[in-house]
Every structure is written in structure tokens, then in C-alpha cells.
Amino acid sequence: MTKIQQLTPEFGEYLKDESRSCGHADTISFPRTTDDVRQVLAELASLDEERGACTPVCVQGGRTGLAAGAVPASGHVMNLSKMNAYLGMRACDDGRGATRLFVRVQPGLVLSQLRSDLADKNIPCTGFDDASMAAWQAFQEGPEVFFPTDPTEVSATIGGMVACNASGARSYRYGAVRPHVSALRIVLADGQTLALTRGQVKEHDGVLSLTTEQGSHIEVPVPTYTMPSVKNASGYYAAPGMDAVDLFVGSDGTLGVICEIELELLAAPAVTWGVSCFFEQEQQAMDFTCAARERITCASAMEFFDEAALAILAHQRTTSRAFATLPVTPEGARCCIFVELVCQSEDKAYEELWEIADLMEQVGADESRTWVARTDLDREAQRFFRHAVPESVNMLIDERRKTDPTITKLGSDMSVPDACLHEVVQMYRATLAEAGLESAVWGHIGNNHLHVNVLPRDAADYARGKELFKSWAGEVTRMGGAVSAEHGVGKIKRDFLEVMYGTQAIHEMARAKIALDPRGILGQGNLFGPDVLDAEVAAHAAAAHDGQDCAPERQE
Numbered sequence: 001m002t003k004i005q006q007l008t009p010e011f012g013e014y015l016k017d018e019s020r021s022c023g024h025a026d027t028i029s030f031p032r033t034t035d036d037v038r039q040v041l042a043e044l045a046s047l048d049e050e051r052g053a054c055t056p057v058c059v060q061g062g063r064t065g066l067a068a069g070a071v072p073a074s075g076h077v078m079n080l081s082k083m084n085a086y087l088g089m090r091a092c093d094d095g096r097g098a099t100r101l102f103v104r105v106q107p108g109l110v111l112s113q114l115r116s117d118l119a120d121k122n123i124p125c126t127g128f129d130d131a132s133m134a135a136w137q138a139f140q141e142g143p144e145v146f147f148p149t150d151p152t153e154v155s156a157t158i159g160g161m162v163a164c165n166a167s168g169a170r171s172y173r174y175g176a177v178r179p180h181v182s183a184l185r186i187v188l189a190d191g192q193t194l195a196l197t198r199g200q201v202k203e204h205d206g207v208l209s210l211t212t213e214q215g216s217h218i219e220v221p222v223p224t225y226t227m228p229s230v231k232n233a234s235g236y237y238a239a240p241g242m243d244a245v246d247l248f249v250g251s252d253g254t255l256g257v258i259c260e261i262e263l264e265l266l267a268a269p270a271v272t273w274g275v276s277c278f279f280e281q282e283q284q285a286m287d288f289t290c291a292a293r294e295r296i297t298c299a300s301a302m303e304f305f306d307e308a309a310l311a312i313l314a315h316q317r318t319t320s321r322a323f324a325t326l327p328v329t330p331e332g333a334r335c336c337i338f339v340e341l342v343c344q345s346e347d348k349a350y351e352e353l354w355e356i357a358d359l360m361e362q363v364g365a366d367e368s369r370t371w372v373a374r375t376d377l378d379r380e381a382q383r384f385f386r387h388a389v390p391e392s393v394n395m396l397i398d399e400r401r402k403t404d405p406t407i408t409k410l411g412s413d414m415s416v417p418d419a420c421l422h423e424v425v426q427m428y429r430a431t432l433a434e435a436g437l438e439s440a441v442w443g444h445i446g447n448n449h450l451h452v453n454v455l456p457r458d459a460a461d462y463a464r465g466k467e468l469f470k471s472w473a474g475e476v477t478r479m480g481g482a483v484s485a486e487h488g489v490g491k492i493k494r495d496f497l498e499v500m501y502g503t504q505a506i507h508e509m510a511r512a513k514i515a516l517d518p519r520g521i522l523g524q525g526n527l528f529g530p531d532v533l534d535a536e537v538a539a540h541a542a543a544a545h546d547g548q549d550c551a552p553e554r555q556e
Helices: 009-015 034-051 111-119 130-141 158-164 244-248 282-295 307-319 346-362 376-401 418-435 459-478 494-501 503-516 530-544
Strands: 027-029 057-060 076-079 086-093 099-105 181-187 193-197 207-211 217-221 257-267 271-279 299-305 335-343 370-373 439-444 449-454
Touching: 009 076, 034 076, 034 181, 034 257, 086 130, 099 130, 099 181, 111 158, 158 257, 181 244, 193 244, 207 244, 217 503, 271 282, 271 346, 271 376, 282 299, 282 335, 282 346, 282 418, 299 376, 307 335, 307 376, 307 439, 335 346, 346 370, 370 376, 376 439, 376 449, 418 449, 418 459, 449 459, 459 494, 494 503, 503 530
Parallel strands: 027 076, 057 076
Antiparallel strands: 086 099, 099 257, 181 193, 181 257, 207 217, 271 335, 271 370, 299 335, 299 439, 439 449
């Protein structure tokens, strides 16, 4: 039975994601298993053979992305939200007498569900084999474990997070999702499957040598560019000796359909406190951050909110009942830094708290102007405060779109080295003022990764904002930074990717893609413009001397 349906108006929501971009497509599918994914790709290939053209395939999860990676340009939408089951668990000794736990899931599992099931020790085990049941029992009887990656949108799916190498606030301590992925099972564009386990296949002489479960051998050329030493989700991971798993993490749905994911779980901290520190000057907040990186040893997150972000929250609190419970910020506060502490004892948490107070005093701030959350209730209030900022800005822009539907929020996602924090903030402030643009800034200041959000009032503002972002991409690259730190590249930032790495590197990425997807059908428009993809598809077909590969439809 066919898994493919016509994409009628009732499926219109699947043409959009949180970037507020909208695409178009002809058909849609909702596979539930890996075999379903293979069947859909086989059906599409059969139809392609009949009509002599290739059907682009856009793979989607929860559509919470901000780079339009899940927005189809044409062809077929494959939505994986119904692939949301737990598939098994694994346990092994860490070599120090403790147990390492892993969970294997389908890509459509939602992050909030995983968090809840881990906290409640409620992972369903129906269908688990004996080894998985033994690991499940260890999970039930052992100490609490958690999955640390924490994007703002907890409705994100695990597959989507892997596809863009998502991170969030706690990446300051735990990194992005990549190091927590221990194994993947992937369906390639031709329907063959790859089973990859971290540590088994690594780059050698510039190549990743992969073997499908059906016995085919694939040589993937690894791009030769050097990635910046900062928080980075810009294009394919490429490094000498790299693991094959890492190529697929952050690949923006362009290399294969990720159908199974194994995640390593971490021991939950004994004590988690949140500290919101308010400053009267932005310079104080920058100086505090630089000093805190040296002295606050238990921080899992350091988050920043500027004066405009605080003002938007204050407005929401007084005008919207949904935000009426937001706490009132201290009078005269012009910015805030939130520090999350994860410690093994309350005594250590108190030590860190006094360090924060001392650092505030050193930069000229008042240490009494802080909120300290020690209980679950207080931490939830702080979480609401932090997450209300992007939600409020989206509401503001949606209201402005009623007057001018051509505008959207413009949000940057760039990171720089530690030494460049002050420089990049000065650049943002100076250029925003020169352009006369309204903005609000928040984000992961511990990683020098701020989301500068331009809030256009009309189409002219929107155009100036887009030009400003292009100039920022060049400046951030000059500083040794990344044009995308956590949202992936998708369609929105592919021009920035060329600024960061250069034209030759983009073609190298495309060659890696075409080795796995010779017709170039997966994730068209993501990472590469149509000229690059068409050229590499044609070159691959010519080199193969078989004349059977067809060029993908050109997508803008």
C-alpha cells in the first residue's frame, strides 16, 4: 500500500517551520518505521523512472527549526513525527565501576517526552530484547540520568536536533548534541541502510569508507576546510580522523534519512540552582562573563538578556494575561545574565554563589540585585522568564506582519572566540545604530553566541537587516567565528556558509553529499545553491560513465 499522499490544503502546516518561511510541495508521507521510509523512497524512485525526472525529498521532524531546513522547495515532504518510539537501551561499564546508559529512539520522539520519561523512569520497554531489558532494569534501579541538550523549543524532535546539531543554554558545559550521539541508522536516498556506531569508522587519507547493510561500499571524500574552534553548526563536520557518525550529525537532512538514534545519558546533578544577575551597564555584564568563565567551575549555562529584551518582557507582563506572572526586574536594570549551577552538594553551590557575588562587586554591580532559584518552583519561574523572551518577540513580529506580511524577525546565530566577545558586541551595537534598526539581544553569552534579533517595522527595515547580517557574517569569520552556532544552515544561511568557508569548500561539501545521494534529491536548497548541486551531480554522473543519474530540479 502506498505511503504517499497528495499534499492538499489540510496539510498546509507542513510547508512551514518556525523560521516563518513557507514552501511548496506536491506530496507528503508520514512513515512509522525504517521500512516505511525505504518504501516511500522506492515509490518515489519508481515514479521518477516513469516520468524521467527526480523528486526532491524534504525530511521534517517537529518543524521547530529557524533556518528553513524543514521547508520544502518542491517535490515530496517526508515527515517523521510518527516515528516516535523507544527502540531499546544499552548499558556498559565506564571503567571506573559506574554504569554508562544509552537509549535508542526513533527520530520523531519529542524532547519534552524524553525528558519526562527519564525523570519519571517511565521509558516504555515493550519489544525490548534481553540486552535492552537488562539495561532498562539498570536504569530503573540506578540513580537519575538525563539528556543534557536543551534547545529553547522543547517540542523539538530528537531527529531534528541531530540534523542541525542543536545545543541551547547548557552547551556551555555539555556541548551540542553531537558528542551525545553514539550510534545512528540511516536510510540513504537509494533505500540502502547504514548502521554507524561511534568509534567503528573513521576518516583515513581524506575518505570515510562506509559499507551499507546491503553490502555496497561508499567512499565519501571529507572536505578539507578547517572548522573554527568555537560553538559551530555551520555545514558538514570535517576533521582529520573524524568519526563517520559526526558527518551525519548537523547534515541538515541532506545526506540520508536518520531513522534510529542512540543517545548517551548522563548522571543528573545532585543540586541545580539558577542565579539571575542584573546589571546597570552592558559593559559590566561582558566583564562579568569573561571573569566568570575562569572562576565559576560549576556553571552549566550563562545566558544574556539586553535592555530591549527586558523591556519587551515588561511590556508583555502589563499587557498580556499569559505573561502576568513574569517577575518584575530590579529598577534600573539594563541587562541580565542568568547562570545555572550544577553541583554535587549544596555546600559547593553556596561557594559558587559567593563567587558570583564577588564577581558582581568586582565589575561594579550590586550583588543584591539577583534572583536565586533553589527550588523546582523558583527554577520554573526563571525558565518561564528566559523562554518568554523569544516567544514575546515572535508575537510582536506576528502583529507587525498584519500590516506588512513581507517582513519576518531576523535572528543571528553567530559565535566568536572568547577573546572577541567585547569586540563582537561593539560591532553589533555600532552597526545597528548606524542602520537605525530596532533590535533585542539574548542568548548563550558563555559561548560568545548571542542571538541578535532585528525587529523590522517595515520592508525597508527588513532589507537593511538582511544586508547587515551579511556584513556580520564576514566580520565574524574574520574573528575566527561561525556563521551558525546551533540552528544549522538550512536555506536561510547558505550564503553565509560560503562567506565563512569559501566557494571551493562548498563544492567539497557537495561532493561529500553526492557520494551518498548521487541524484541530489535530499534536502534540496539546504547548504547548497542549485548551481553548486547541479554541477556536482553532473560531474558525478559523468565520472560514473553510466548515464543513469538524472539532475535534480533546480531550486531557488
